[in-house]
Amino acid sequence: MRQQILALALCGLPFGIAGCDLDTTNPNAPTQETIFTTPEGLISLGVGLQARLGTSTANFIYGAGLVTDELGAIGTALSTVSDAEQGNVAPNAGFVGEIWNSSYRTIKTANDILFNHEAVSLRRGTRSALVGMAYLIKAAAIGEIAQSFKELPLDTYFVPAPGTGIKTPVFVDRQTALTFALALLDSAALAYNDTIPSAEFASLVLAPGLNIPSTIPAYRARFRRILNDWPGALAAADSVSRTVFSVLPFSSLNRSVIFTNSTGSSGVLPVDAFRLSDPTDSLRTRYHVTAATIVGRIQTPLDNYARYGADTASIPLYYPDEILLIKAEALVNLGRLVEARAVVDSVRTDCPGAGRVTADPGPCQSPYLGPLTATDLLTEIYRNRRYELFATGLRWEDARRLQSVGAPNGIAQRCWLPYPISERNANPANVPPDPEGTEPPAFPAPCP
């Protein structure tokens, strides 16, 4: 106050007070205060939240694809990308930071909604859907980080305020994180089901293609499977609608990162071994890739994307048959082999353009005729996961489960990513040591 009086007095000295206000605001962008205190601000955050999930999911898919056998790189400009194909990942590699940073930005935006919506008056059906979506997307982003890094911080919400230092978050292990994510999914269901989503939410917030009520149990099934909670995974899988295909849409104004990364300086594309590995499953490989004669930077032959061949191609939050395969795996682990086989057959006999969902891949194969043992069924389930769930990032978790990690023969070249240098530089006290070195472990490597 004294300073203001001083400023006013000094300002008035030469030529009155006119125009001498030094407290400008930024006219180019809304401030935090505007966003947190208005219904328009929160609704806009809801859109931004989905955009951020679009980016972080795409980053997770291409990063996980690089360290597994799914994707390779052409680009000569960025050696870190092709190094990652060989399991050589340094903490300053661009894609490491991209997965981490974009996922945490998704979480930040979800938290902006969750921590501030109560102070704003919103329609009941807008609030319930917005908050439900924020819980879901926050859980999804935590899941992406927990599938890439061994430990991660959960308590990361930080709003800058005068006089406060910058927060340095503490890390927890990924089991704790996934348990937390499951709790978030429960909150998501609770909030979303509070009332019918408003028309306002449908027209101003929700992107066409994204289905919240079916995605919540789908992620629940996915995370419970990672935590080996088989009865829970089974229950969640059974509550997912079989006829919904929930996707993140993209457009020429909002281009898919998977596509831009496939054409940009890094040129990340499918490795052709995926297409050539099983000619009998060509209907599914053709859904995902088209044959090409591209040679990658480390001489890996590469194909083009079919599924992600355009910047407007949507990214599925989950393929409907992932849920069936989780169900089948849960049934095997619960010793219910016959039921499991029936579920596997349901996946095998799905044909392109037909079935419960028409836009998903289908092998159009005959029912499973192999031995009815847990081992054989699991082999068949994982084989289906490979062809059904190409370029979803989920193969990395499967590699860890199958203990097929390490160079040169592993499905994945490494268990975890090193913590990004950007986090370590700013939060050195809390970032744990990297679980693996920069270099890939020798095959097979038990995951630390």
Place this chain on the structure above:
Amino acid sequence: MHFLFVRRFVLSALALLPPLLGAQTAGSVRGRVTDLGTGQPIASAQLRVDGTTLGTLSGQNGEYLIPAVPAGQRVIVARRIGYGEIRRGVAVAAGGTATADFAMSAAAVTLGEVVVTGTGGPTEKRAVGTSIGTVDSTAIRNAAATTIDQALQGKIAGAQIVQNSGNPGGGGISVRLRGTSSFISGSDPLYIVDGVIVDNSSASLRELGSRGNVQNRLADLNPADIERIEVIRGAAAAALYGSRANNGVVQIFTRRGTVGKPRITVQSRATTSEVPRFLGINDFPIDATGLPVASRTDLQDMIFRDGSTGEANVSVEGGSEQSRYYLNGTWTRETGVLRSTAPERRGARLNLTQQISRTLDVDVGANLVNTRNDFQINGEALGVLTSFLFNPTTYDPTAVNDIFPFAPILNPNPLVQLNRFRNPQDVNRFIGSFQARWHPLERLTTSYTLGYDGYSMEQSEFFPRGAFPVGTAATGLAANSVRNSRILNHDGVVNYLLPWRDLQFTTSGGFNYTEQRIRTTSAAATDLVPVVEVVSGGAIPSASQSIIDLKTLGFYVQEAAAWRDRLYLSAALRADASSTFAEEERWQLFPKASLSYVISEEDWFRNAVPASWLSSLRVRTAIGYAGNQPSVRNAYSRFDDYVATTFGGRSGVVNSVTLGNEQLKPERQREWELGGDFGFLNDRVSLEATYYDKLVTDLLFFRPVPTSLGYSQQFSPIGSMSNKGLELLLRTVNVDRPDVRWDMTLTYTRNRNLVEALGIPDFQSASGYPNRVRAGEPVGVFYGLYAARHCVTGDLLLDSLGRLRPSNSFISIDARRQFSGGTCNDSTSKVLGDPNPDWLGSWLNELTLRKNLRFRVLLDGSFGNDVMNLSARIRDLIGNLNSPEAERELLPYGDPRKLPAGYLFRRFPLFNEYVEDGSFVKLREVSLSYTLDQPWVRRYLAGGLEVTVSGRNLHTWTDYNGYDPEVNLFGQNAERAGATAADRGFDFATIPIPRSWSIGARFTF
């Protein structure tokens, strides 16, 4: 609003004044200043009424007028660089005009020169505790330069003035006074023209293929208008400019009219320029597979040409004792050495001085300029020269059956780019000033300045459809960006002189208010309808807009005391507030103090030391503080912002990943300097020596924030940096006879930069390039992977084929140590070189024969600076190999010059292999002028006819292998993402600075 308000204020103030005027009796003094030896008029001589702040400069004809001199016996002092001071008494009668002519003789000492920059009012140099650089119109006029800052090269000690490229229109020029003082805003000084704070940004509203390489906006000013330039280099001298003075201040004064009948001067000049050297190419008849090559093409022949420039200046000056005017019209048109580039500058200036009453006079200046520049993209990722460097010589871009073939490595086809791509920039600028000086009492002077610098800049871009094989640009691109910029400043100063016994006190106070407003709107579209070259012809549009307002308010007070013309003390305090500072840090204080002691005025000294040996001696010291505001780019860095995004056809927002800073304040510099001014041999030789020590604290840059918070960085203080150095300026009058005069000026500048401390990890300041800002090293050192050597023997560790191995050649550290014989390769990156020069020097010779023939030579050099030759590196790219060195890989086995296959490819990642010594000496300026002033000439041309032949950058002595060691990929580094003022010495597809020859004539009617 503001402008109107101020005008109203000034008008109402004027309305009140008349009753006060004429209360005193005063007359005027006029006369002519000539060279004693030659009898030629001397322009730019300073004439002052002793003991007052009244004074003026002589015009081009040597004539001057000082109005409003209080009646009585007065002493007029005439001073000029290169001449000895003369004092002459005149009796001024009320309402009368006294005459005082001066014939000046040569001397090298300039202690009496009057300066105004950073001093609070006109002050003799002897009273100032810091060194102040001055350059006059002659030095600018004879430089044959396109821009003012180009003309300053080699003329100021303590300044590193680098032309960053040979792009048309004078390239872009960086001026570093006493080293790099900041990472943000280019580290260039504050420029002031006739009291107007002017914009010197280097905006390119569309990407021109690199992170710089456009003109800086000083290019809009016409060198022919310049009367005089003053340069102050650091905080000690510039503290009165407060939070904008960290990088020094350059004040430019334009010509004022002289009394008399209208004098018309016509100057014209024709210039031809060329690329000084071409790079060698791989012209080997067979390729790597041993098969004959159909043909090899040197693209340089297709992209460069001889450039030419035509320049014309017409000026008229004259006036009466009450009103004087200077009017200039200028036109310059150039065709650049790179085909398809062509800049043009057209402008007019009017300076009016009006004596309203005996105590009030008013200056009005108006400068209108149109600068047009046809650029061509060139740089790291796209460009014509870039095409030459990236593509093998087996590539011939010539059209076959009307189809221009795509390049094998980097597109577009360079001929398509030259013929079809368009990047015009068009600037319309108005710089206006209004100055009122009122001295109601003999000892009280007040002045008020209103300055306005406004311009609109339009930049367009066009790529035709099909110029690229893939990507968004393949469908064509049209773009148009428009910027409106305006700086408005108000300055008020009051000076009061108070003599008391042997002491004289000067009290000064002032205020400054500056308002900068920048508006930028851009539109672009891809997927063009063929043949349409505007945005509306594209199917996929995009647009953006930015609004920036910056306001600064400052006040200062200064007290100076002088004792018997020998001891001078002063102290001052400036308070500054800026809209960019956080509220808690709004007001910042910058103090200074200075001491100057002219020992040679003391009788004991005069008695002890003969003037024939040491004729004058002064010691001086000063300390001061100054600041540097967050730049235009960071104008709103104190705010937490949300940015717009779209998803699924809906509009939304997300947080900006740059966290706002509620404690943002300026960078702060402390500088002290210690120096001496010496005159030897009856002032025939003068030496100015200055040692300085600068420390910048609270350096602003981006501090990493834990990315798990959803942010990545915060603009905040990150460390400190020092510059320490020595400046020498030696002037000699070697010969001074009626028909021969020979003057010499030498400058020496040594600066040591050091990043003293960093609160964040080392960082790569040029994003994506091998350099570092690192505590304990000079700023911007080259840093990266290097060729491994044995730790004991120092021999290169070659592989079985004799190729270099990288420092990280063994992934396991144990294997690497074993192979290296030690731990010297543990860290795979290290400091590889330093782009900062050890020292700079220049040597100017000026010879006048008879009175008609003048000859000048300026050598300008930089020593001990390394250059990262990335142009050479890209030629080693696999599949390219277009350098003469690549021929050595193709030689038959057994040839002693044979390099193993893959040698260059293996060298490619090893940055140490591309660091070269960039030391150079340039023959910067040569000029020979002859003045025809025989009676038969004077019958038609009153002021004679001067014919000049001049050359610029005629020769470079260097060991550097690229085109030119002076250039810098990052240009002026200003206003760009991914580049900072630390990033110097990168040569990557940068157009070399042309060698040019001019012939010019100057007619005066």
